[in-house]
Amino acid sequence: MDVFPSTGPHLHIVLNHFPLIGSVFVLGLLIASAYMKNDDMRRVSLILFVVLGLLAIPTYITGAAAGWAYQGRPDMSAQILDAHRDAALLAFTFIGLTGVASWLVLWRERRYARTSNAGFIAVLVLGFVSLLTIIETGSLGGTVIRPELREGAMAEPMGLTAGIETAIQSIIWAWPSMEAVHFVGMAVLFGVVLLVGLRVLGVARSVPYSAVHRLLPLGALALLVNIVTGMFFFIADSGRYVAMDGFPPKIMWLMVGGLAIIYFTIFDDIWDVKSDEDAPARAKVMAALTMFSWAAVLIFGRLLPYYGEGG
Known part of the structure; x- marks a missing residue:
């Protein structure tokens, strides 16, 4: 199938607009919400930052696929590609941290019913x-796709991505250690998803939803651990991953599962479920979707080693 190798450059050109335009829009919305003292606008801003953080994953991955498509071309400088790759990793890291901070603020405010000024400032700074990192990445990306900009372009790679790749491939215990952490993270994440989802579907009805809600940060931490270790795997062997038929569906279901978690974090209809009460139909549909999506991530992830060198 080779979804990423054949369409990576085109998908990347589409996806990379979301972090840039989205960040400008959401930052403006967040600042406006503070000026107008509008809590709803502020909440929407934080949700959108979480969405942008999730969108950064396929944006980065399709960027790697695009890099492999451009690599080796006589009119392309390896130095420019490496500099763009390093800048993209920094941008991915910071927009991911912004999404994590935004989710934590949303969870804390919903859990304790009070706003967090420190959290707001942290999200704003991040x-x-x-x-800034996205603008730098986009500038370097422009020199990649526009030949007229390459002439005389000064791009010095930081060696960040290459350093991570070399370290993982040269340290004998790096890969198995990350595999162990990745498996534990996935087990914790899927366990939290099952506990929350089954409660919503009617299991253990004597437990109010607010009681299982406190497990969400544990699930979010496990997701963060898995994203970090997963990206290390990807950086160390991106050429093989982008050629695997099972890799695109894993990423697609990960996006669905990540977006579904937002519903269980903040929406009032699920929060109103008390002991011995049945959850609304919409909540049950979301619970089933969340459990199915993370089961799909788990299955496709375990199948990846069997794809060998790719589709």
């Missing part, structure tokens, strides 16, 4: 840093 959002600005993310925007």
Whole structure:
């Protein structure tokens, strides 16, 4: 099938607009919400930052696929590609941190019913840093796709991505250690998803939803651990991963599962479920979707080693 190798450059050109335009829009919305003292607008801003953080994953992955498509071309400088790759990793890191911070603020405010000024400031600062790194990444990306900009372009790679790749491939215990951490993270994440989802579907009805809600940060931490270790795997062997038929569906279901978690974090209809009460139909549909999506991530992830060198 080779989804990423054949369509990576085109998908990347589409996806990379979301972090840039989205960050500008959401930062403006967040600042406006503070000026207008509008809590709903502020909440929407934080949700959108979480969505942007999730969208950064396929954006980065399709960027790697695009890099492999351009690599080796006589009119392409390896130095420019490496510099763009390093800048993209920094941008991915900061927009991901912004998404994590935004989710934590949303969870804390919903859990304790009070706003967090420190959290707001942290999200604002991370959002600005993310925007700066995205602009730099986009500038370097422009020199990749536009030949007229390459002439005389000064791009010095930091060696960040290459350093991570070399370290993982040269340290004998690096890969198995990350595999162990990745498996534990997935087990914790899927366990939290099952506990929350089954409660919503009617199992253990004597437990109010607010009681299982406190497990969500544990699941979010496990997701963060898996994203970090997963990206290390990807950086160390990106050429093989982008050629695997099972890799695109894993990423697609990961996006669905990540977006579904937002519903269980903040929406009032699920929060209103008390002891011995049945959850609304919409909540049950979301619970089933969340469990199915993370089961799909788990299955496709375990199948990846069997794809060998790719589809």
